[in-house]
Amino acid sequence: xxxxxxxxxxxxxxxxxxxxxxxxxxxxxxxxxxxxxxxxxxxxxxxxxxxxxxxxxxxxxxxxxxxxxxxxxxxxxxxxxxxxxxxxxxxxxxxxxxxxxxxxxxxxxxxxxxxxxxxxxxxxxxxxxxxxxxxxxxxxxxxxxxxxxxxxxxx
Numbered sequence: 001x002x003x004x005x006x007x008x009x010x011x012x013x014x015x016x017x018x019x020x021x022x023x024x025x026x027x028x029x030x031x032x033x034x035x036x037x038x039x040x041x042x043x044x045x046x047x048x049x050x051x052x053x054x055x056x057x058x059x060x061x062x063x064x065x066x067x068x069x070x071x072x073x074x075x076x077x078x079x080x081x082x083x084x085x086x087x088x089x090x091x092x093x094x095x096x097x098x099x100x101x102x103x104x105x106x107x108x109x110x111x112x113x114x115x116x117x118x119x120x121x122x123x124x125x126x127x128x129x130x131x132x133x134x135x136x137x138x139x140x141x142x143x144x145x146x147x148x149x150x151x152x153x154x155x
Contacts, residue, residue: 011063091104
């Protein structure tokens, strides 16, 4: 997908387009396929996915869900490309400790969201090295205290 097309889309409109294509069985580009896969992992939000593009989806909770799913999809793309390789390795460590794929992905997406938010608030660029270091720390913490993943659910 080219940059001009992406810049004309909102979080909601792009997710709505991807969800519609997924439901119709239309072939997806890699970014779209990652987003659709992540959307399908959240069956509890299926009514929200189906309402994308309507005013029903345009609220703070909807924004929170979209930020969550876009972080999931970003990590999914990182895992598929093994870039950064340390994120893929951390995912494998979590899986090796018995964490389901979606929980391992959520642990890494939590760090991505945290680091993105910190960069935004500081007016700085996203720092991949800092993200990887924080992810290493967080994965160690999740392994020691798996209950923290359950406490990160959206209200």
